[in-house]
Amino acid sequence: MKILSVVGARPQFVKLAPIDRALRDAGHEHVIVHTGQHYDPALSQVFFDDLGIAAPDLNLEVGSGSHATQTARMLPGLEDAIERHRPTWVLVYGDTNSTLAATLAAVKIHQPVAHLEAGLRSFNRRMPEEHNRVLTDHAADLLLAPTPTAMAHLTDEGLASRSRVVGDVMADVLLRVRDAVRADPPVPVGISADAVADEYFVATVHRAENTDDPDRLQAIVDGLAALPAPVLLLAHPRLVATAARFGIPLEQGSIVVAPPQPYPTLVALVQDARGVLTDSGGLQKEAFLLRVPCTTLRTETEWVETVELGWNVLDGDLSAVAELATRPTPAPTDAHPYGTGDAAGAVVRELSAAADATALARGAA
Structure with a gap:
């Protein structure tokens, strides 16, 4: 074949x-x-x-x-x-x-x-x-x-x-990489040790509905900046360019702008994070598999199981970004929907x- x-x-x-x-x-x-x-x-x-x-x-x-x-x-x-x-x-x-x-x-x-x-x-x-x-x-x-x-x-x-x-199949690779990075943690690229020394969040924003709308992008940045711990914003080059065009500074408040990370490093960062904030479908699921609370900056998700099991919440109008991101950790689950x-x-x-x-x-x- x-x-x-x-x-x-x-x-x-x-x-x-x-x-x-x-x-x-x-x-x-x-x-x-x-x-x-x-x-x-x-x-x-x-x-x-x-x-x-x-x-x-x-x-x-x-x-x-x-x-x-x-x-x-x-x-x-x-x-x-x-x-x-x-x-x-x-x-x-x-x-x-x-x-x-x-x-x-x-x-x-x-x-x-x-x-x-x-x-x-x-x-x-x-x-x-x-x-x-x-x-x-x-x-x-x-x-x-x-x-x-x-x-x-x-x-x-x-x-x-x-x-x-x-x-x-994403569960296949994530579970394998999770075990590998636990045994040999990688060093983050372009992120200071201070930013990950204690509690922190991981964030990504890349969908056109968020990045191409200056009001939504500003609301996301305001919400991330207001969080009570460093927010590692792994910034896609397109996000950096769009924010600059709109005149929206990304590096403000709690936000620490960092480059996209190699996959093993991303897994290591997420599994030790207090929470994830994202509009990425893949990262929602990766956060769930690592049992890290996720806040999805969209009105809907393709991965409904993450919401049904309590590990993901949607914030479509971006009115409660910081509040939702700091919610209590959900009840443990042994479910394996993926x-x-x-x-x-x-x-x-x-x-x-x-x-x-x-x-x-x-x-x-």
């Missing part, structure tokens, strides 16, 4: 790590195409290095741009790569422009597409990611859902016959089974 994985952004590199390992361990051929959607070394190459992922076979280096520009730049290179390799499956991850572009390129030339992390829904149609994931699910041939909730969404949309629940670390193996088994079923059907015809 030959799998061609298409990735382009930080969360996808994390998901790629256990898949790459599981495919190679099972003796399958794995071709990795990096679109270059995230091109800053702190958001790209460092993840391949730290997570032990094989180097990409191809980097399209599309860089930044509008949604239309970025997606359009990806299509010719992706089509060429898929035609050249003719994989058993084109495997796409999550909900980025890279995900949608790879899906479009593959289905137009009749190459099977499998979508990892299928079925997630925010039901917020203002989010570009929501359109990417819905369009990908309805075009793909095999839908790999991380949770029963995601499977229920796919069933509601008439997609159950090509959907399978496999668990969450699996216990074996999702990548389940993904490989489903890809293989679906490929065998397709080959059998073609032979019978």
Whole structure:
């Protein structure tokens, strides 16, 4: 079996790590195409290095741009790569422009597409990611859902016959990295020892709904600045540029601006933090898996289990950022809605089974 994985952004590199390992361990051929959607070394190459992922076979280096520009730049290179390799499956991850572009390129030339992390829904149609994931699910041939909730969404949309629940591969890699950093804690990049000597919070802000609206961005900064302990704001380059354009200083009050961290360092920082504040889907889930309270700076979340189990709260109007972030730690839970670390193996088994079923059907015809 030959799998061609298409990735382009930080969360996808994390998901790629256990898949790459599981495919190679099972003796399958794995071709990795990096679109270059995230091109800053702190958001790209460092993840391949730290997570032990094989180097990409191809980097399209599309860089930044509008949604239309970025997606359009990806299509010719992706089509060429898929035609050249003719994989058993084109495997796409999550909900980025890279995900949608790879899906479009593959289905137009009749190459099977499998979508990892299928079925997630925010039901917020203002989010570009929501359109990417819905369009990908309805075009793909095999839908790999991380949770029963995601499977229920796919069933509601008439997609159950090509959907399978496999668990969450991000849990695979996080649990492995968690154990490694407990044994050998990494040194944070660009963060003073004083900032993490005692109690602190970890924050990330990157979604367009927050960064492109000066009023929302100001409200987030005001809330973070008012917290009673240092707030490590791991600032995406786009956030830094946007805040400067709006004239909003990020380094104020309790906020300590720091660069994005290597994944093991991020895990180490989060597991020792008093709390997390974020608009990132991945970090909400990582905080839950590490049993750290999370405050999500959005009106909705795709990871509803984190809210239902009490470890995540939503602050869509940004009126209570500091109050929610300092709430008491929720009751302990032994729930494992995202699996216990074996999702990548389940993904490989489903890809293989679906490929065998397709080959059998073609032979019978």
